[in-house]
Amino acid sequence: MRSKQRTPRRNEKQKLFVSLRKTVRKWSGKRKKPTMPATEERPTLRLVTYMCPSHPVEMFETIMAYLEEEVKVKAVLQYESRHPGPLPDREDPFEHDLIDLAFMSPAEYLKLHDNNNQHAELLPVAAVFKHSKNTTESADYYSDIIVHTDTRSYVNALEDLRGCQWAYNHENSLSGYITVLKALKDIGEGSQFFGNTLKAGSHLACIKMVQQKQAEAAAVDANVLAYNQKKLPDYGKDISVLTSLGPLPPYPIVISKKVSGELKSKIVEALLKATKTRLWGKRLEAFGIVGFQANHPDKYFSIRETYEVLKNKRLNNIYY
Numbered sequence: 001m002r003s004k005q006r007t008p009r010r011n012e013k014q015k016l017f018v019s020l021r022k023t024v025r026k027w028s029g030k031r032k033k034p035t036m037p038a039t040e041e042r043p044t045l046r047l048v049t050y051m052c053p054s055h056p057v058e059m060f061e062t063i064m065a066y067l068e069e070e071v072k073v074k075a076v077l078q079y080e081s082r083h084p085g086p087l088p089d090r091e092d093p094f095e096h097d098l099i100d101l102a103f104m105s106p107a108e109y110l111k112l113h114d115n116n117n118q119h120a121e122l123l124p125v126a127a128v129f130k131h132s133k134n135t136t137e138s139a140d141y142y143s144d145i146i147v148h149t150d151t152r153s154y155v156n157a158l159e160d161l162r163g164c165q166w167a168y169n170h171e172n173s174l175s176g177y178i179t180v181l182k183a184l185k186d187i188g189e190g191s192q193f194f195g196n197t198l199k200a201g202s203h204l205a206c207i208k209m210v211q212q213k214q215a216e217a218a219a220v221d222a223n224v225l226a227y228n229q230k231k232l233p234d235y236g237k238d239i240s241v242l243t244s245l246g247p248l249p250p251y252p253i254v255i256s257k258k259v260s261g262e263l264k265s266k267i268v269e270a271l272l273k274a275t276k277t278r279l280w281g282k283r284l285e286a287f288g289i290v291g292f293q294a295n296h297p298d299k300y301f302s303i304r305e306t307y308e309v310l311k312n313k314r315l316n317n318i319y320y
Contacts, residue, residue, distance in 0.1 A: 013035040035272050043263060045073040048093070050086070051251070052079045054169070054203040056223045059287040060103060063271075065279050072264070084108050084172070094119035101267070102254045107174050107307070109252035110300045119257055123264070125271045126250035126295035133244055133266045139293040140247030142222040143175035146170040146210050149240045155217075158183060158243060166194040167206040167215035168315065174220045174303060176203060179245045181310045190313075197315040203232045204228060211239055219245065226288050249299040 045067060049060040057079055068075040078099075085108025086093055093099045094117065101123070112120055126139035133142055147155055160237035169176040169261060184193050198215055200206045207225060211232060222244060229236035255264060271292045275281040282291075 006235065034100075041309045042072055042074045044100075045071070045075045045267075046098070046100045046125040047077045047102070049074060049077070050081075050084050050105065050108065051103050052081050054221060056227060056287065057113075059227075059289070062283050062287070063274075066274055066283075067267060067270060070274075073263075085111065092117070092119060094254075094258075097256070097258055100256050100259050104252060104254060105172075105174065106249045106252060106300055106303060107172055109176075109254055110304055110307075112254065113297060113300065114304070119255050121257055122295065122297050123253040123255045123268065124251060124295050125292050127270045127289045128293050130226070130285075130290050131222055131244070133246070133316045135295075137291060139249065139250035139295055140299075141175070141250065142244045142246035143179045143219045143248065144222040144225050144241050144244050145180075145217060145219050145242045146225065147206065147217045147242050148210055148213055149238045150213075151216065152240055155242065159189075161189060161217050161242075162189075162193055163195040164216040165198065165214075166198045166315065167198045167218040169200055169202050169206055169220070171199075174248055175245075176206065176219050178303070178306060178310060179248065179316070180219045180313070181313050182306055183245055185310070186299045191315050194315060207232070207236075207239065211236065217242070218312045222246075223288050227280045249303060250293075250295050252295070252300070 047060065047064055047067075049057065051053070051060070057077075060077055060079070064075045067073060080087065084105035086102075086104075091098075093102075102120075109122065112155045113122075119194075128134070128137050128139050129141055131142050134140070145158065145161075147161075168180070171177055181191065184190065198209065200209055200215075200218070201229060203224040205218040206215070206220050207228060209215040210218050225239070232239070255267070272294075275284055275289065275291045
């Protein structure tokens with residue numbers, strides 16, 4: 001008998017498949033892997049504000065968002081509410097490269113300057129706020145002396161507040177404390193002028209104490225009052241501005257010397273034109289900001305003299 005030979009069909013199919021695959025490759029050419037478009041690496045900008053809670057954190061978030069879009073950075077914001085500048089019992093955040101940009105009070109910037117801090121400097125630009133006395137749209141700000149509207153029938157000037165119950169935010173505050181001491185000195189009065197003084201802890205707390213008649217009067221940052229008055233019960237109609245003290249030097253923006261000169265220039269240029277666009281102008285105006293102006297360390301030297309003259313002066317304290 002003849003033996004039947006088995007056809008190796010599987011091997012033939014494999015050879016055919018390999019041949020077909022080679023032909024397809026020949027036609028299509030070598031296939032390249034898709035490549036992702038190159039993206040520009042954005043530098044990180046670390047911001048901190050020491051101006052909360054009296055100033056709304058949303059204001060600084062808006063500035064952060066604007067810088068992120070305009071300067072092309074990855075921005076982050078933190079806020080410290082316990083002190084109007086770097087905490088005195090902590091390491092210097094500029095020296096230890098913890099922050100890049102800081103919003104702080106004029107007195108705290110002056111302290112950094114006078115201590116010859118080698119790690120931070122004033123950013124030469126500051127915000128301009130709307131105020132009835134700021135007719136030239138400078139970056140200076142004002143302190144408003146407020147009373148309850150019920151007292152306006154017999155209180156018409158600072159002198160009429162003799163013996164009243166006075167609220168203030170804290171002893172180092174330029175607008176809430178030091179400026180008041182200077183105003184009293186200018187009219188020949190001393191620290192015993194008021195009856196009782198109540199330490200409220202913030203401008204917002206002072207405003208509420210006057211509104212609720214827990215204090216008869218207070219001096220508060222005019223920009224804090226302007227923003228928060230519409231959020232008070234009955235839109236703060238029972239708060240009346242007796243007079244305004246100032247002008248006071250601008251809110252300083254302090255930047256780390258570790259930030260490159262190129263990035264500093266971009267930040268300054270961006271802020272100077274921030275309110276010139278309809279979108280960002282409207283967003284910033286919600287917080288009373290109507291522009292940005294050039295700023296210089298010389299602006300703060302006048303308050304050094306004021307602090308020096310009044311350094312041993314204190315109002316009578318009753319802690320609230």
